[in-house]
Amino acid sequence: MTPQPPDRAENEDVLQILREIKKSPEMTQRELSSRLGISLGKANFLINALIQRGLVKMENFRTSNNKKVYLYYLTPKGLEEKARTTYLFLTRKVREYERLEEEIRQLREEARENDLPADEQKNRSIN
Numbered sequence: 675m676t677p678q679p680p681d682r683a684e685n686e687d688v689l690q691i692l693r694e695i696k697k698s699p700e701m702t703q704r705e706l707s708s709r710l711g712i713s714l715g716k717a718n719f720l721i722n723a724l725i726q727r728g729l730v731k732m733e734n735f736r737t738s739n740n741k742k743v744y745l746y747y748l749t750p751k752g753l754e755e756k757a758r759t760t761y762l763f764l765t766r767k768v769r770e771y772e773r774l775e776e777e778i779r780q781l782r783e784e785a786r787e788n789d790l791p792a793d794e795q796k797n798r799s800i801n
Contacts, residue, residue, distance in 0.1 A: 687712060689763055691720055692756040695730060695746045702743070721746065729755050 690710050694701065701709075707717035724730040729752035732744045748756060 685759055686763065687716070687720060688724065689756070689759045691717070691724065692729070692748060692752060692759065695752075696748055696756065699745050699747045700743075701746075724752070727755075728752075 687710065691706065694706055694709060698705075703717045703721060704714055706721075707714045710717070712720075721730060721732075725732055728749055730746055731749055732746050734744060
């Protein structure tokens with residue numbers, strides 16, 4: 675079965691994979707799956723999809739005695755995708771942060787309206 679390109683739900687995993695490959699191109703898929711907390715099968719699927727899309731290249735280590743050891747590296751297209759995905763991820767996280775900030779502001783306001791002591795407001799806004 676040919677892997678399909680990752681969908682939006684996998685963008686965070688894709689970004690993490692691109693980051694890890696950039697940091698440690700010699701890492702194995704098993705190491706990658708362990709670092710990211712995803713299954714080995716999912717790591718394999720996503721890497722193959724990234725290779726298929728031309729974002730990652732794979733080649734054997736020339737100096738390795740084990741010919742199953744690969745070097746993964748980002749292509750120019752992969753570097754562009756990493757930058758784009760980073761921007762989209764950052765934009766989404768900033769929106770989430772702003773929504774949480776507004777919700778906290780509203781909760782504090784409600785606490786003041788209910789005449790809760792200041793220290794109780796603080797404790798309740800954290801929980």
